[in-house]
Amino acid sequence: MAEPLLDAEEIAALESRVGQSLATGSTEGLDVLGYGEITLVVGWPTGSPRVAAKRLPPFADDSAAQRYGALVGEYIEALADRGIEPVRSEWVTTPTDDGEIAGYVVQPVLPGECLGMNIVTGGGPSVAAGLPAAVLERVASSVDPRFGLDAQVSNWAMVDGSLRYFDVTTPMLCDAAGRTRLDLGLLTAPLPAALRPVARRWIAPGIVASYHRPRDVAVDLIGNLLKERAGHLIDGAIDEANRWAMPPITRGEIDRWYRSNARLWELMLRLRRAEWWWQRHVRRRNPAFLLPGPISR
Numbered sequence: 001m002a003e004p005l006l007d008a009e010e011i012a013a014l015e016s017r018v019g020q021s022l023a024t025g026s027t028e029g030l031d032v033l034g035y036g037e038i039t040l041v042v043g044w045p046t047g048s049p050r051v052a053a054k055r056l057p058p059f060a061d062d063s064a065a066q067r068y069g070a071l072v073g074e075y076i077e078a079l080a081d082r083g084i085e086p087v088r089s090e091w092v093t094t095p096t097d098d099g100e101i102a103g104y105v106v107q108p109v110l111p112g113e114c115l116g117m118n119i120v121t122g123g124g125p126s127v128a129a130g131l132p133a134a135v136l137e138r139v140a141s142s143v144d145p146r147f148g149l150d151a152q153v154s155n156w157a158m159v160d161g162s163l164r165y166f167d168v169t170t171p172m173l174c175d176a177a178g179r180t181r182l183d184l185g186l187l188t189a190p191l192p193a194a195l196r197p198v199a200r201r202w203i204a205p206g207i208v209a210s211y212h213r214p215r216d217v218a219v220d221l222i223g224n225l226l227k228e229r230a231g232h233l234i235d236g237a238i239d240e241a242n243r244w245a246m247p248p249i250t251r252g253e254i255d256r257w258y259r260s261n262a263r264l265w266e267l268m269l270r271l272r273r274a275e276w277w278w279q280r281h282v283r284r285r286n287p288a289f290l291l292p293g294p295i296s297r
């Protein structure tokens with residue numbers, strides 16, 4: 001068996017360093033590779049990262065963390081079964097300072113030029129257009145009521161000429177009755193406490209369900225090209241998707257999707273900022289997440 005990507009000592013050191021950033025609210029000295037809606041992605045060790053470590057909101061106990069890790073493992077198998085090659089990913093856990101359990105998905109760090117969002121803006125015209133086209137093919141042949149996928153270009157990489165998927169931290173699998181196996185509480189964790197039950201019951205299920213519908217996944221991927229500053233690839237990607245999307249996707253639909261989505265994520269960010277401020281200044285606790293700076297949309 002290959003050596004694990006991080007040993008127990010390194011995981012503890014990483015968590016302690018992340019804990020410091022959570023306590024100060026500053027990411028200085030930490031190599032933040034990405035702020036997800038749910039996960040914080042850190043390059044480790046700082047300075048010359050070998051791995052990308054994706055920290056989920058802390059789990060109450062070890063068995064909850066292990067269950068989540070097992071679901072991530074199943075999702076990685078489901079990806080491979082459906083012809084989508086996942087980036088090597090390992091699940092590791094370590095106690096937090098507060099006595100909870102931090103769970104991380106750990107992957108080898110991929111060079112910038114391999115990342116989908118850099119390919120669509122920086123690759124030559126045919127390479128750039130080839131990425132959404134290849135992703136749309138995977139969407140058509142894999143997404144169904146049991147298996148969901150977040151196909152945005154920021155979740156893919158090209159390694160040695162082949163397409164790889166790396167956003168495995170939200171394993172979207174449903175059981176035979178069509179219920180998501182993902183803990184929806186995780187999706188609402190960074191929201192203000194008063195909103196969580198409402199979001200969990202009325203908003204999160206609809207969002208998760210849309211990742212199980214190939215046409216919706218395609219609209220999300222194509223609309224997101226605007227945010228990635230690759231709007232010139234949209235018309236070509238619509239043509240690709242319309243080989244199978246029914247009813248056909250239109251440019252007007254993509255533009256409307258983008259406007260309403262930009263508003264939704266902006267609102268989410270404001271709510272997370274409010275929750276961060278509340279935890280820090282009113283509850284006088286360390287918020288369990290870090291905030292990204294301003295995002296241009």
Ligand SMILES: Nc1ncnc2c1ncn2[C@@H]1O[C@H](COP(=O)(O)OP(=O)(O)OP(=O)(O)O)[C@@H](O)[C@H]1O
Pocket residue numbers: 033034035036037038039040041052054087107108109110111115154155166167168169170
């Ligand atoms: N293995 C990796 N190597 C280099 N950079 C990575 C790697 N994994 C993730 N990143 C960077 O971090 C960003 C976010 O990672 P990822 O898509 O896995 O999680 P996420 O979108 O934050 O997850 P979610 O929104 O589901 O919480 C990526 O878009 C990429 O820029």
Ligand SMILES: [Mg+2]
Pocket residue numbers: 036154155167
């Ligand atoms: Mg992502």
